[in-house]
Amino acid sequence: MSDETILLDINSVHAVYNKTIKALNGVSFQLRRGEILALLGSNGTGKTTALKAISNLLPAERGQVTSGTIRFEGRDVLSEKPANLVRSGLVQVLEGRHCFKSLSVEENLISGGLGRSSSRREIAADLERIYAIFPRLKEKRRTASGLTSGGEQQMTAIGRALMSRPRLLVLDEPSMGLAPLVIKDIFRSLKALNRDDGLSILVAEQNSTVALRYADHATVIENGVAVLSGSAAELRSRDDIKAFYLGEGAAFAHDRPAA
Structure with a gap:
């Protein structure tokens, strides 16, 4: 190796x-x-x-x-x-489905892009990519993360990490x-x-x-x-x-x- x-x-x-x-x-x-x-x-x-x-x-x-x-x-x-x-x-998703529960699913995802100083165009492109990976998140994009299911919160946490590329x-x-x-x-x-x-x-x-x-x-x-x-x-x-x-x-x- x-x-x-x-x-x-x-x-x-x-x-x-x-x-x-x-x-x-x-x-x-x-x-x-x-x-x-x-x-x-x-x-x-x-x-x-x-x-x-x-x-x-x-x-x-x-x-x-x-x-x-x-x-x-x-x-x-x-x-x-x-x-x-x-x-x-090197991006980690901690145990426990950590989300900003008062923010919408999409706002949570965007925060991942902001962490790496992405441009608006990059964030928009990455959002569409995340929604293609997890279609349920697109359906819940305007919903507060704290009101989504455990599975949707985990998808949001993973999606936010993926926004960091x-x-x-x-x-x-x-x-x-x-x-x-x-x-x-x-x-x-x-x-x-x-x-x-x-x-x-x-x-x-x-x-x-x-x-x-x-x-x-x-x-x-x-x-x-x-x-x-x-x-x-x-x-x-x-x-x-x-x-x-x-x-x-x-x-x-x-x-x-x-x-």
Whole structure:
């Protein structure tokens, strides 16, 4: 694998909360350009911490990376401000369907374009693209986001991230609390973006069954350590891995810092 194929490189990352609570213990994995990588593991294993470290968001939650390196397109993530990482193409959708609930769906989407200083023409073009990906958002474009369904709020959060024109889209538990058909629609849309536009995607997902269906590769985290990596097809076919590491399709709760 040549260096040019690596978009994101996490090498032996250790992280703590409040200077004492260990959350990551030497996590390492790589994401190649143009692939979907699923980050899997049960509750409290460190998946969310890993994603926040990648976007350099841990300091805002009294967390810090104590050793190791994280590089996005060769640049040191830990020396960059989160806003600069977004402008450089690393865009995260946090767990919990974060929207500005008093703003309309379209206003939420536009805020994503403003974050990268898009022109009016670029914003208009990007809006039409998002509405083509998520037709339901076009129907609800004038509705306050707080009055839309959970699935529509998740689509809005993803759409707002796409308005920033990411090269790497990072998603934390996008299926949480959503109906199976909505989950399928969202993952099909993500797969289409990956296939047609070459968008690289990193997704931490409680629903291992759907994640392994749409991902190219997967990494399993246990006790803050990446214990297993391989093709999604390989992990999907191994009953021992599904039962021991992935809980056989169990819906994991939101992971908290591992003690």
